[in-house]
Amino acid sequence: MTVTYRFEVTVLPVSDVDRAKSFYETLGWRLDADFPINDNLRVVQFTPPGSKASIQFGTGLTAAPAGSSQDLILAVDDVEAAREDLLARGVKVSETWHGLRGLDTSNRLPGPDPEGHSYRSYASFTDPDGNGWLLQQITERLPNRD
The missing domain is CATH 3.10.180.10 (2,3-Dihydroxybiphenyl 1,2-Dioxygenase, domain 1)
Known part of the structure; x- marks a missing residue:
């Protein structure tokens, strides 16, 4: 049996969620989600045109330094x-x-x-x-x- 693995999303480290959201909107990428779960967790997801994989950024998603991807x-x-x-x-x-x-x-x-x-x-x-x-x-x- 072969297990199928599909690369779905990568998390980008950002310092300002709303600034990043505005930038990726400017690119014409599809906004899939903007879920403010609570004060410590917000998930924003975009997908480039024609792509099956997406990016996510937000609050409380990664400890990586902003801009390190x-x-x-x-x-x-x-x-x-x-x-x-x-x-x-x-x-x-x-x-x-x-x-x-x-x-x-x-x-x-x-x-x-x-x-x-x-x-x-x-x-x-x-x-x-x-x-x-x-x-x-x-x-x-x-x-x-x-």
């Missing part, structure tokens, strides 16, 4: 179009680059991958707390990836 990947069909969409929404987005991702930024080359290969073109942005997002262009998925 990094390299959260958003798969997009067209990194330049996604970048332009975010810029039009007032989000500060990096220039597009291709090459290796990671802490060593010297491997980054300007612009999208010239051959249009999947998994090689990126842009990045942060939320108001500094949680870091990567846009990654994926036009053809690796085998056995739905």
